[in-house]
Amino acid sequence: MRLYDFEYSGNCWKVRLLLDMLGLDYEREPVDSSRGETQTATFKAVSGRGQIPVLEDGDLRLWDSQAILFYLARRYGAADGGDGSEGGAWLPPDxxxxxxxxxxxxxxxxxxxxxxxxxxxxxxxxxxxxxxxxxxxxxxxxxxxxxxxxxxxxxxxxxxxxxxxxxxxxxxxxxxxxxxxxxxxxxxxxxxxxxxxxxxxxxx
Ligand SMILES: N[C@@H](CCC(=O)N[C@@H](CS)C(=O)NCC(=O)O)C(=O)O
The missing domain is CATH 1.20.1050.10 (Glutathione S-transferase Yfyf (Class Pi); Chain A, domain 2)
Incomplete structure (x- = not known):
């Protein structure tokens, strides 16, 4: 997995937190949004929205921290929460x-x-x-x-x-x-x- 990421972005931090809490490996591709790097043609080719975070997982490319959290929880969060308790970890199933x-x-x-x-x-x-x-x-x-x-x-x-x-x-x-x-x-x-x-x- 690859995360287009800026250390000081709270939106990117949300995603890093979940990736780390799920124990997932990922590469970080630094994009400094405070210096306009989200508005370059190179980055716009990754996401026309011109915002970070963006996550790539295989062929899937997703923008928006909330969509990424939702995806990671559904895709990689254990159905039983990993501890045998009721309900999905990170995103309830009901x-x-x-x-x-x-x-x-x-x-x-x-x-x-x-x-x-x-x-x-x-x-x-x-x-x-x-x-x-x-x-x-x-x-x-x-x-x-x-x-x-x-x-x-x-x-x-x-x-x-x-x-x-x-x-x-x-x-x-x-x-x-x-x-x-x-x-x-x-x-x-x-x-x-x-x-x-x-x-x-x-x-x-
Ligand atoms: N709703 C978006 C907001 C993303 C966002 O605002 N990202 C900022 C960094 S925290 C950004 O990339 N801004 C780029 C720009 O304004 O050029 C999300 O949750 O991902």
Whole structure:
């Protein structure tokens, strides 16, 4: 497998986390999106969308971190979770469980990406986004996470799923978006649970 990847991209980090937690081997093809390398003709031939991450697995080429998480969980996540427990590892097999995962992927793709990730991109990489508006959007997402995690350890069911990984990275990088997590104790405890999962690797 090959991952078109940038170390400091939270979207790429989501995918690296799952690859590492599943114990899968892969090559990293560095593409520095902060220097415009996603907009070159060479990279556009890989993905016309001009964004990382992109995963290649044999003849399959996939763009979008959420689609890649979904694929890896279905393709390589053990049906019984690897520990004999009920339900698929990383992506529940039942319709309601799967739909709940999609619900959190939507939060990841909206409040967290357009909020926390863009505030970080503006502050860290000089992207032209309205920092205050993005931070407010990010806090709206954090409030939704906090409400769920006050009552539960994980976003869906009783174990970590791709919903947790998808929502995690830009929350873990919230300090770079200058959004404090002090008001979100359940979110901080959840971040610590994710960082304790086998195979976890921090962003450099
Ligand atoms: N929804 C996409 C977002 C991907 C995305 O925004 N990638 C950024 C890096 S974190 C990128 O490649 N930007 C390239 C550009 O704006 O030229 C995903 O989840 O994969």
């Amino acid at each position: 319709p309601a469980g799967e739909a709940k995962v999609l619900q959190w992927l939507a939060l990841s793709e909206n409040e967290l990406l357009y909020g926390l990730a863009r505030a970080r991109a503006a502050l860290k990489f000089g992207r032209p986004f309205d920092v205050a508006a993005c931070q407010a959007e990010g806090r709206a997402g954090l409030a939704v996470l906090e409400a769920r995690l006050t009552e539960h350890d994980w976003l869906v069911g009783e174990r970590a799923t791709i919903a947790d990984l998808a929502c995690y990275t830009y929350v873990a990088l919230a300090h770079e978006a200058e959004v404090a997590l002090e008001d979100y104790p359940a979110v901080r405890a959840w971040c610590a649970r994710i960082a304790a999962l086998p195979g976890y690797r921090a962003m450099r």
